[in-house]
Amino acid sequence: MSLNDLIGFFVPRRCANCGDSGLGAILCRRCHDKLPWLDPNQCSQPLPLGLGRTVAALALRDDARTWVHRFKYPGRGLVGLDPAAIGVARLLARAAGRRAPVRAADRIVPIPLHPRRFRQRGFNPAALLAREIARLHDSRVETNWLARVLDTPPQAGLDAPSRRRNVVGAFAVVARREPAASRVWLVDDVTTTGATLGSAAEALRRAGVREVMGICLARTPDAHPV
Numbered sequence: 001m002s003l004n005d006l007i008g009f010f011v012p013r014r015c016a017n018c019g020d021s022g023l024g025a026i027l028c029r030r031c032h033d034k035l036p037w038l039d040p041n042q043c044s045q046p047l048p049l050g051l052g053r054t055v056a057a058l059a060l061r062d063d064a065r066t067w068v069h070r071f072k073y074p075g076r077g078l079v080g081l082d083p084a085a086i087g088v089a090r091l092l093a094r095a096a097g098r099r100a101p102v103r104a105a106d107r108i109v110p111i112p113l114h115p116r117r118f119r120q121r122g123f124n125p126a127a128l129l130a131r132e133i134a135r136l137h138d139s140r141v142e143t144n145w146l147a148r149v150l151d152t153p154p155q156a157g158l159d160a161p162s163r164r165r166n167v168v169g170a171f172a173v174v175a176r177r178e179p180a181a182s183r184v185w186l187v188d189d190v191t192t193t194g195a196t197l198g199s200a201a202e203a204l205r206r207a208g209v210r211e212v213m214g215i216c217l218a219r220t221p222d223a224h225p226v
């Protein structure tokens with residue numbers, strides 16, 4: 001029993017969203033069910049750019065948008081230490097991870113931040129999600145295989161062709177640490193056109209990975225036009 005479980009045993013945990021009794025869960029049943037979950041039959045879509053499929057748990061709207069934003073951009077000085085947002089992000093990561101047929105031999109790789117952005121932000125949200133998904137599947141997370149070698153401007157606000165151009169050559173597999181796995185799951189918080197995942201997948205495939213799939217918490221409603 002972890003310390004959190006122990007505390008939850010004596011003090012019923014409150015729902016991170018509404019403050020009602022969550023009966024030990026991070027979100028109460030009502031707030032959990034209110035999230036814009038994607039239909040499991042429609043949570044997986046083919047992607048362009050050499051990526052197999054990607055699964056997502058939620059549509060990026062309503063409360064899902066709020067929680068993802070709060071997780072990615074905690075208040076000044078918090079550097080990733082917003083416990084409610086991290087708790088919800090872990091819950092969402094497990095939900096996304098359960099929709100992905102990860103096998104023990106697969107490796108889980110978070111989309112890396114450029115070192116400059118990492119220093120600025122203090123943590124990589126995708127790495128935290130990747131660790132949660134790896135725990136769920138008893139798989140291994142690799143945070144040092146893939147590096148972001150170009151400090152590209154944010155994708156937000158760009159149209160689909162600009163998003164693709166923006167991330168061309170942005171990733172590289174770090175020499176002498178080449179992936180040995182034949183199947184890799186790339187993890188990111190949000191996907192829109194799949195351009196970032198696709199560019200990272202290309203780098204992994206050039207390094208010999210046979211199959212690259214994606215797991216994201218949420219996708220924008222117009223994601224992945226095929």
Ligand SMILES: [Zn+2]
Nearest residue numbers: 015018028031
């Ligand atoms: Zn609630």
